[in-house]
Amino acid sequence: MAKEAMKLVANNKKAYHDYFIEEKYEAGVVLHGTEVKSMRMGKCSIKEAFIRIENGEMFAYGMHVSPYEKGNIFNKDPLRVKKLLLHKQEINKLTGQIAEKGYTLIPLQVYFKDGLAKVEIGLAKGKKLYDKRQDIAKKDQKREVEKEMKMRLRG
16 A cells, blocks of 8 residues: 655644744654544644643644544544654754744644654744735735736737
C-alpha cells in the first residue's frame, strides 16, 4: 500500500498577517482514535490556537478538532490540550528563543504526512500595525502590476 505524501487539513493564513515567521518546525500530534478520523475528514481549526512549553513538553491550546459524527462515547473534548512531539534539543532551543522578548509559538499548518498527523510550528514575532499596513500596500502594488501585465498581454 502506497502512503500519501502530504494531505493538508488546516491552514493558519492569519498567522502570516499578524506575525513575522522566523523559523518553522515540524511536530507530531498526540491524538485519540476518533480525533484522527475527524481530522482525516478535514474537521480541524487552528485559527485561535497557540503553543506553550511546560516542563520540557510542548502543548497546543485552542486547536479545535470537531467531534467525529459516528464516534458516540469515544469522542474527546474538541478543545482539549494536545501534546506535540518534538526532539528534546529542539524544545530546549525553542525555550531559549521564547525567553527573548516578543517571540511566540503558533501553529501554521496541520497535515498528514505518510499517514501521521503533523503540525508545522512557527517561531514568530508579532507585527505592529504599521508593519501590517506595509504588507497590505505591497500586496496591492503586486496585484496592480499583475493586472497591468495581463492587460498588456491581451491588448
